[in-house]
Amino acid sequence: xxxxxxxxxxxxxxxxxxxxxxxxxxxxxxxxxxxxxxxxxxxxxxxxxxxxxxxxxxxxxxxxxxxxxxxxxxxxxxxxxxxxxxxxxxxxxxxxxxxxxxxxxxxxxxxxxxxxxxxxxxxxxxx
Numbered sequence: 249x250x251x252x253x254x255x256x257x258x259x260x261x262x263x264x265x266x267x268x269x270x271x272x273x274x275x276x277x278x279x280x281x282x283x284x285x286x287x288x289x290x291x292x293x294x295x296x297x298x299x300x301x302x303x304x305x306x307x308x309x310x311x312x313x314x315x316x317x318x319x320x321x322x323x324x325x326x327x328x329x330x331x332x333x334x335x336x337x338x339x340x341x342x343x344x345x346x347x348x349x350x351x352x353x354x355x356x357x358x359x360x361x362x363x364x365x366x367x368x369x370x371x372x373x374x375x
Contacts, residue, residue: 270306303327
């Protein structure tokens with residue numbers, strides 16, 4: 249943990265969207281060390297240890313200062329359980345074509361017309 253404390257920012261990209269159970273072994277140790285470091289953590293797509301579908305945190309789960317999620321927010325992010333692990337929530341455009349969204353019966357977020365990364369405010373986490 250001491251070697252992490254001299255950092256300005258930690259990037260969490262350990263575990264992704266399809267997590268099915270609690271992090272184990274080296275993953276669990278890295279998550280615990282990151283959380284214990286008190287260094288701000290930026291999670292990429294989903295904080296490691298958080299179930300993106302349900303919003304339920306496994307033990308351990310990254311407590312991110314901010315999360316940059318890709319393309320669309322995950323449905324689990326709307327739950328109260330997830331909020332304390334996400335930090336500030338941002339969404340980024342990863343270049344998905346409007347036709348792909350249309351095939352999924354989704355509209356392309358209009359906000360991407362103003363920039364590639366936008367912050368989703370707590371009261372506006374739906375698109």
